[in-house]
Amino acid sequence: MFCISGKWLGAALLGAGLNLGVAQAAPVEISFYYPVAIGGPVTKIVDDLIARFETANPDIKVKAIYSGTYSETISKSLTAFKAGQPPELAVMLSADLFTLIDEGAIAPIDDFIKTDDDKAWLAGFSPVFMTNSKSEDKTWGIPFQRGTTVFFWNKDAFKQAGLNPDVGPQNWDEVVDFATKLTKRDASGNVTQWGMQVPSSLTSYWLLQGYVAQNGGTIANLSGDQTYFDTPEVIEGLQYWTDLALKHKVMKPGVIEWATNPKDFFEGRAAMITTTSGNLTNVKANAPFPFGVQMLPEHKKRGAPTSGGNIFIFNGTAPEKQQAAFQFAKWLTSADQSAEWSIKTGYIAPRDDAWNTPAMQAYVKEFPGAAVPHDQIPYLVPELSTHENQRVARIIDDGIEAALTGSKTPAQAMKDAQQEADRVLKQYR
Amino acid sequence: MSVSALPQPLQSREQSFWHALEVLGCYLLGALWILPLLYAVWMAFHPAGYEVRLDLTAPLTLTNFIQAWNAAPFARYFLNTFVLISVILVSQFVICTLAAYAFARYDFRGKTLVFMLVLIQLMIMPEVLMVENYRTMVKLGLVDTVWAMGLPYMASAFGIFLLRQAFLTVPKELDDAARVEGAGPLGVLLKVYVPLSRPIYVAYGLVSVSYHWNNLLWPLVITNSVSTRPLTVGLQVFSSPDQGVQWSIISAAALMTSAPLLIGFLLFQRQFVQSFMRAGIK
Numbered sequence: 001m002f003c004i005s006g007k008w009l010g011a012a013l014l015g016a017g018l019n020l021g022v023a024q025a026a027p028v029e030i031s032f033y034y035p036v037a038i039g040g041p042v043t044k045i046v047d048d049l050i051a052r053f054e055t056a057n058p059d060i061k062v063k064a065i066y067s068g069t070y071s072e073t074i075s076k077s078l079t080a081f082k083a084g085q086p087p088e089l090a091v092m093l094s095a096d097l098f099t100l101i102d103e104g105a106i107a108p109i110d111d112f113i114k115t116d117d118d119k120a121w122l123a124g125f126s127p128v129f130m131t132n133s134k135s136e137d138k139t140w141g142i143p144f145q146r147g148t149t150v151f152f153w154n155k156d157a158f159k160q161a162g163l164n165p166d167v168g169p170q171n172w173d174e175v176v177d178f179a180t181k182l183t184k185r186d187a188s189g190n191v192t193q194w195g196m197q198v199p200s201s202l203t204s205y206w207l208l209q210g211y212v213a214q215n216g217g218t219i220a221n222l223s224g225d226q227t228y229f230d231t232p233e234v235i236e237g238l239q240y241w242t243d244l245a246l247k248h249k250v251m252k253p254g255v256i257e258w259a260t261n262p263k264d265f266f267e268g269r270a271a272m273i274t275t276t277s278g279n280l281t282n283v284k285a286n287a288p289f290p291f292g293v294q295m296l297p298e299h300k301k302r303g304a305p306t307s308g309g310n311i312f313i314f315n316g317t318a319p320e321k322q323q324a325a326f327q328f329a330k331w332l333t334s335a336d337q338s339a340e341w342s343i344k345t346g347y348i349a350p351r352d353d354a355w356n357t358p359a360m361q362a363y364v365k366e367f368p369g370a371a372v373p374h375d376q377i378p379y380l381v382p383e384l385s386t387h388e389n390q391r392v393a394r395i396i397d398d399g400i401e402a403a404l405t406g407s408k409t410p411a412q413a414m415k416d417a418q419q420e421a422d423r424v425l426k427q428y429r
Numbered sequence: 430m431s432v433s434a435l436p437q438p439l440q441s442r443e444q445s446f447w448h449a450l451e452v453l454g455c456y457l458l459g460a461l462w463i464l465p466l467l468y469a470v471w472m473a474f475h476p477a478g479y480e481v482r483l484d485l486t487a488p489l490t491l492t493n494f495i496q497a498w499n500a501a502p503f504a505r506y507f508l509n510t511f512v513l514i515s516v517i518l519v520s521q522f523v524i525c526t527l528a529a530y531a532f533a534r535y536d537f538r539g540k541t542l543v544f545m546l547v548l549i550q551l552m553i554m555p556e557v558l559m560v561e562n563y564r565t566m567v568k569l570g571l572v573d574t575v576w577a578m579g580l581p582y583m584a585s586a587f588g589i590f591l592l593r594q595a596f597l598t599v600p601k602e603l604d605d606a607a608r609v610e611g612a613g614p615l616g617v618l619l620k621v622y623v624p625l626s627r628p629i630y631v632a633y634g635l636v637s638v639s640y641h642w643n644n645l646l647w648p649l650v651i652t653n654s655v656s657t658r659p660l661t662v663g664l665q666v667f668s669s670p671d672q673g674v675q676w677s678i679i680s681a682a683a684l685m686t687s688a689p690l691l692i693g694f695l696l697f698q699r700q701f702v703q704s705f706m707r708a709g710i711k
Contacts, residue, residue, distance in 0.1 A: 036666055068645075079560050083560055286477075
């Protein structure tokens with residue numbers, strides 16, 4: 001057996017040597033895993049971009065591979081990586097950074113930065129999107145399809161309630177005030193229109209982060225080994241959120257699904273909603289009434305979380321393939337392509353030069369709402385990202401759910417969540 | 430159900446009351462079972478605005494189906510799924526039949542131990558073995574092929590167990606008679622055991638086909654190209670959590686992709702139900 005594998009190894013080495021020689025002539029082939037988390041013809045947009053990249057770079061062939069949702073993409077990538085056949089690059093959640101580093105799966109981007117042009121490109125990303133992409137002075141991820149949460153309101157409903165349809169609520173108290181006026185009940189006391197809806201199914205920690213940031217707190221440190229779930233800022237944020245449903249009774253009680261929240265808005269069952277900026281295009285296309293969109297209302301200050309996917313380059317492939325992957329990633333995230341991707345999908349372009357391209361400026365002129373996520377950039381905080389991120393996120397999500405359904409007080413729910421999270425993260429400190 | 434409908438003079442009033450209740454219960458359960466399907470049909474054939482408004486005068490439309498069909502290369506995916514389930518089913522029947530025959534009728538050293546090992550496989554979720562399976566496929570050079578999707582499921586412990594139990598119920602006398610007539614081991618298997626276990630094969634085949642028709646994670650992980658991927662990967666494109674789900678298009682796509690199974694079940698309903706009764710799978 002040993003003897004055979006020795007021969008195999010020899011043949012493989014010989015093959016690798018030959019490949020290097022051939023690589024000059026034949027194009028380098030790289031695989032690119034990408035998830036689809038939004039509606040619309042995403043696969044077609046990706047294929048179209050790649051076709052243009054290949055025309056401009058005939059020495060590189062990119063094989064774009066659709067890989068399901070975000071969580072299926074990380075499963076597929078890590079499985080392939082552990083089996084010794086990783087993709088050259090993949091789009092995965094920026095918040096999965098520590099998981100990927102802990103697995104040793106990804107290569108630092110800094111290794112590929114060689115020319116001044118490379119440096120200028122890397123420096124062009126907005127700093128807040130880089131927070132989830134860096135660890136220990138190294139850059140590991142390239143911001144690609146990023147988002148944040150924004151606030152939508154139904155202008156017709158505002159008019160009916162006697163509110164100025166052009167101005168949304170600016171702070172926490174105004175939200176309660178407006179929502180109370182907007183909540184409509186029929187003769188038997190059933191609500192026909194809720195004043196406010198905040199989704200709370202999957203990744204509800206993300207919406208909590210907005211409230212916590214506005215309240216001047218933070219839910220975790222940047223090195224991903226300590227959460228602050230039981231601090232007063234977090235508990236107050238959750239208290240405010242649960243009060244909307246349980247105390248003020250202006251939000252649908254219980255868990256509100258991400259998937260149905262925009263629909264409730266379109267159908268007039270919710271007059272104001274918070275949802276991801278990825279919904280801009282969706283709301284624009286489907287809301288049957290004039291709507292307003294703005295930054296999240298402030299409390300002590302403004303604040304909102306980032307979200308979305310980064311491009312990661314994998315370890316375990318040949319150096320020239322990694323280099324080709326870097327070249328592709330750089331092309332895909334430079335100003336023009338970044339702007340194009342943002343306009344076609346609704347994600348935020350994570351770099352200022354993309355916002356200054358003619359295409360983007362024309363788009364914002366035609367649809368001013370598209371600029372809201374950009375205006376919010378100075379107030380953004382990075383999305384929760386810790387070691388064993390999926391477990392920790394689950395812990396806080398469960399805590400939030402317990403508070404929203406009323407089975408625990410916010411304080412108790414967050415205290416329990418903090419204990420659980422401590423247990424998971426202890427080994428990384 | 431036909432029994433309960435027959436009026437019997439000797440039946441007391443109380444008994445007929447319980448029968449009526451039973452029938453009512455059946456209808457209720459049946460209605461509960463079919464409601465999601467009916468709702469999907471409703472959503473698929475109406476514009477998105479009527480998803481939650483059950484208005485009988487709502488305009489009918491096929492645009493949902495057209496949009497769904499165009500969102501992914503479904504024609505190719507249908508072919509791939511069909512090839513995949515055929516390959517898996519044929520291999521499972523061959524492998525499980527041979528293994529079950531050995532476990533049921535032959536004595537060999539370590540038989541119990543080997544059978545236990547097979548049964549242990551029942552308790553392991555296939556997802557746990559994903560990395561190891563992937564590694565095997567890399568070594569075999571089969572990544573991104575129909576074989577890679579099917580191989581991990583071919584030696585099905587469930588199938589072996591089910592067929593072994595079926596073969597054990599076949600009277601030994603029939604086996605002996607066939608041998609006296611001059612049939613070899615394979616002849617006995619094919620002429621006595623397999624025909625007598627037909628209901629089990631039908632039942633197991635249905636379970637296997639519907640499982641692999643719906644399987645997503647492993648095919649998604651091990652395949653990369655349109656030319657190998659099954660229907661479920663195509664369906665997955667519609668679950669876009671960030672933006673809210675377009676129920677009418679999803680319903681259309683789901684109906685479209687499950688149509689062959691639904692139609693097949695309706696056509697062979699009687700046989701399926703009888704097979705399940707006999708095989709004891711529910």
